[in-house]
Amino acid sequence: MARVTQVRYPEQGYALIWFRGDRQLAGNPGQFVMVRGDWGNDPILGRAFSLVESGEEEAILVRVVGVGTRRLAELKPDDPLWVLGPSGHGFALPASDQNPVLVAGGVGIAPLYFLAKKIRETGGRATVLYGARNNRETPLAEEIEEFADLVVTTEDGSAGRRGLVTEPLAEILDDTSVARIVYSCGPEAMLEAVARACVDRQVECQIALESPMACGKGTCKGCAVLAADGRYRYVCSDGPVFESREIYKS
């Protein structure tokens, strides 16, 4: 059992929760934890969250969408937190000659924040394209600017460029003077558009998927996604990070 150490609210409806257990999780960017508060039988399942940080500090970013996430967002320092993980396969770091472009949609920023930080620590610097509906849905945008080059796009133009995040992505990928690698996490439609943009230009692309999940450990077979080969993959144990070509048909 872990304990909450700190909670911050980067935007209305979001909570950044730091916690500490008996041991360091030592998770990698893209890996996730199953998390649950001490609240009895309802809701009954844990919730899967990408690690935003791991090691000295462990953190997750919660967007409030229902009862479980609301209860998590209401946690206070020292509250108990049940944590299982880290689980799944994370992102493979870029090769030394690859310029990393990270494409986030909304709360999909969580694993990419961790990845951008890791890239900085290993001597690189990522370009982060952060798409959101409006300027109230860009948690961690300020923090990520400390160690990455940030481009924000919003659908209503209230922050950064007006439009979709795939537009600056296309511009960057069309400049073929440097080798790129793309990492993405966000809504399904965005991931598919990002994957397509990469396939069209023969750029490697790794995506982190999300799915309802019960066990988070590869046993319940609840988090199936249909892959490009017509067979199922399990987000928790085969992913959550996949090569985009494995999931989307080109």
Added chain:
Amino acid sequence: MAVRLGPLELKNPIMVASGTFGYGVEYADVMDISAIGAISVKGISLEPRAGNPPPRICETPAGMINAIGLANIGYDAFVQTTLPRLRELGATVVVNLYGTSADEFAELAERFDSQEGIAALEVNISCPNVKAGGIHFGVRPEPAAAVTRAVRERTGLPVIVKLSPEAVNIAEVAKAAREAGADALSLINTIRGMSIDVETRRPRLGSVMGGMSGPAIRPLAVRLVYEVHKAVDVPLIGIGGISCLRDVLEFMMAGATAVQIGTANYTNPRTSLEILSDFEKYCLERGVTPAELVGTVKTN
């Protein structure tokens, strides 16, 4: 803490339910899987099965609905890679069988009969998530008896038959399975439920319907254990929304000799061990054996 279910003796009455604990080996890093009474492994079919289209699970009040569709690695892979590992880990293994016909069940029973390290077979005639077989065998006495008999004739292992809460008359199905050679009965499997996303007007499961589990169905399960215990002389394994010691006691008082923990394994994979520790303490403090609790509910 030992309990006896006909020819099957377990070191304690706390088991984990099929489909909620994988093949057991996945949890060796978070707990000693040999400490619990038995692991009923994910249902095994002759051939591997891919399972149903997603989404396969959704959460409901105090429970969940699943429509996994018995995705499993199949007999060969289980016997070649998983079973040896379970033996190494010292787990007490109950193999849950799934076939689309009585013949397939019989074939599986015969193949498992010659394998080392299996404590019992659990015959799944109650899965609501498959097109063929499954629940269709479990809602009436005749097909339930036919499948049980087919398995019984091909194995010397203890046979547990897992019952559906959707049986037209569960006591009659229980009686038929008993007479056809079942050594024990486990109940209940999930009951079919449905949930709709009212924004999109679409079912929340790819298969439209699925099996409900968790504390939400516990009173139904307790009632069915109670009814079968009154009607049929056969050892029972109670299943349905058990998440703490209190729930175990409730099922035992209703007539169960042992219990299986299901959905609560997702809440915390160590639930069975934690409940076992509480149960041992309870028996010690009260000076009772598990068997002395069975069927002790006072209804008059």
